[in-house]
Amino acid sequence: MRGLTLAAVAVAGLAVVACDSAPRPPYTPGVCYAVTPAADGKGQAELSVVARDQPQxxxxxxxxxxxxxxxxxxxxxxxxxxxxxxxxxIFIDRIGVSFSRTLDGNRFIALARTGDGRLAIPAAIQRQIDGTPIAVAAPPPAPAN
Structure with a gap:
């Protein structure tokens, strides 16, 4: 009975690994790549080195x-x-710059576009960095005599 349970767990583990066929980005320290998707949408994406020795x-x-x-x-x-x-x-589009571990997974917005098209830190992240309050309340009115 125990052997049957172990075999079932092993088969389930192999099925999960087989389903995870999404392409992984390379992990070469400091190298920035441009990713060009395959023309047919099914093949392997093409990677081109854009810059080396990038610290972040x-x-x-x-x-x-x-x-x-x-x-x-x-x-x-x-x-x-x-x-x-x-x-x-890294995904760069009209909204800004976002990061993800997979090509089709959830994305984390890191930089947002300003009105003139520049990239800036979103306000929520900036507030956490420098402690800027969300809103500043006006001083209370003077008491009536």
Whole structure:
């Protein structure tokens, strides 16, 4: 009976591993990649080195944004760029910059676009960094005599 239970657990574990066939981003320290999806949507994505010796993921996002803007200035039409840095995917689109561990998983917004198109830290993150209050209340009115 115990052998049957172990066999069932092993088969279930193999089934979970087999279902996890999503491409993993490379984990090369300090290397920033641009990810180009396969033309048919089913093949392996193509990785191109954009920059080396990048100390943080935000620097890689800046290099990808720089690449995106250069392509647009040369007449390109791609407004969304996907990149990879040390095991995480970077997505740059009209909303801003977001990170994810998978191509189709949940995304964490790291930088948001301002009204003029620049990238900035979202207000909620900035409040946590410098302690800026959400709203400042006006002083109470003077008591009536």
């Amino acid at each position: 993921i935000e620097f890689c996002a800046a290099r990808l944004e720089e690449m995106r803007l250069r392509f647009l200035r040369m007449g390109g039409s791609r407004r969304e760029i996907t990149g990879a840095y040390q095991g995480q995917y």
